[in-house]
Amino acid sequence: GEDVEQSLFLSVREGDSSVINCTYTDSSSTYLYWYKQEPGAGLQLLTYIFSNMDMKQDQRLTVLLNKKDKHLSLRIADTQTGDSAIYFCAEVDAGGYQKVTFGTGTKLQVIP
Amino acid sequence: NAGVTQTPKFRVLKTGQSMTLLCAQDMNHEYMYWYRQDPGMGLRLIHYSVGEGTTAKGEVPDGYNVSRLKKQNFLLGLESAAPSQTSVYFCASTRTGELFFGEGSRLTVL
Numbered sequence: 001g002e003d004v005e006q007s008l009f010l011s012v013r014e015g016d017s018s019v020i021n022c023t024y025t026d027s028s029s030t031y032l033y034w035y036k037q038e039p040g041a042g043l044q045l046l047t048y049i050f051s052n053m054d055m056k057q058d059q060r061l062t063v064l065l066n067k068k069d070k071h072l073s074l075r076i077a078d079t080q081t082g083d084s085a086i087y088f089c090a091e092v093d094a095g096g097y098q099k100v101t102f103g104t105g106t107k108l109q110v111i112p
Numbered sequence: 113n114a115g116v117t118q119t120p121k122f123r124v125l126k127t128g129q130s131m132t133l134l135c136a137q138d139m140n141h142e143y144m145y146w147y148r149q150d151p152g153m154g155l156r157l158i159h160y161s162v163g164e165g166t167t168a169k170g171e172v173p174d175g176y177n178v179s180r181l182k183k184q185n186f187l188l189g190l191e192s193a194a195p196s197q198t199s200v201y202f203c204a205s206t207r208t209g210e211l212f213f214g215e216g217s218r219l220t221v222l
Contacts, residue, residue, distance in 0.1 A: 008152060031209060042116075042202055042213030043155075088154065092209070100145075100211060104154040 004091055004103035011109045018076040020106045022089035025070060029091040032065060034074045037086040037105070046087070047074070076108075084110045114138050118203050118214035125193045125221045133188040133217050135203030143206045144186040145170075146178060148199040149216070155202065161186055193221045 003025045012018045024032070029051050035043040049056045049063045049072075056063045062075040072089055086105040093099045116137045125131055135144065142163050147155040157170030159178040167178045175197060177189045186205075190197060198221045204211040 004154075033210075035211075040216075042215045043204075043211070044213070045210045048210070090211075100157075102147075102155040104152060 004089060004101050006087075006089060006103040006106045008104060009107050009109070011111060012079050013111050014079060014081055016079055018074075018079045018083070018108055018110075020074045020076075020087050020089075020108065022072040022074075022103050023070055024072065024089070024091045024101075024103075026091055026093055026101070027067075027070070028093055031092040032063075032072050033090040033092065033100075034061075034063065035088040035090060035102075037088065039085075043088060079108075079110050081110045081112055084108055116203055116205055116212050116214040118201075118217050120217060121215065122218050123220070125190075125219065127194060127221060129193050130189070130191050131193065131219075132190075133201055133203075133219075135186045135188070135205075135214060137184055137186075137203075137205040137212070139205060139207070139212065140183070141205035141207050141212070142183075143208075144180065145204045145211070146176070146186065146188045147202045147204065148172065149202060150199050158188065158201075190219075193219075195221045197221050 005023050033048045034046045036046045037043045060077045064073045088105045089103045119134045145160045146158040156172045161167045161180040164183040179187045201217045203214045
């Protein structure tokens, strides 16, 4: 079955760049997503990348996709305290029911 | 625009009690999902629905039942709650692609 793995914790200083990594196993994924979860809240879509792309940039966010190694990363430039949250990567298999498999989540702590 | 609304937001149950979590979405989405979130385990799919009147099992369905009698509502039931069902439950919906999540329901089973 599909498996999505992330490291559990990342700590960075305010102003530095953060890089959150994710590996997945399903080569038939059509989209790969990054969701952000702030304390006490649900998940919100942060950004996504189609499986036929290598990179996507959206303001402070850069998503890199290495399909050969099934590796996805999210880089946050100039990390701010408001970026402290749990970040989930997720892969979507656009099969019969839009199956979404989430990683374990990476808790990002930004130190002022 | 409410999006996805879950009720209740918090509940404490005793072992063996039953309860129902309600999820309502106002976006006319076909697909709806129930996940549970536990520390270090990410989100695990309990049950899902691809349309009104249809439901199916996800990866951790045991101890839960669901119903989708109306397109906008997806109910998650616990017939006999167990301490292992202490968790935060999230409902989500989509038409295709982006999942929209509710704010979660925190359930504690004593």
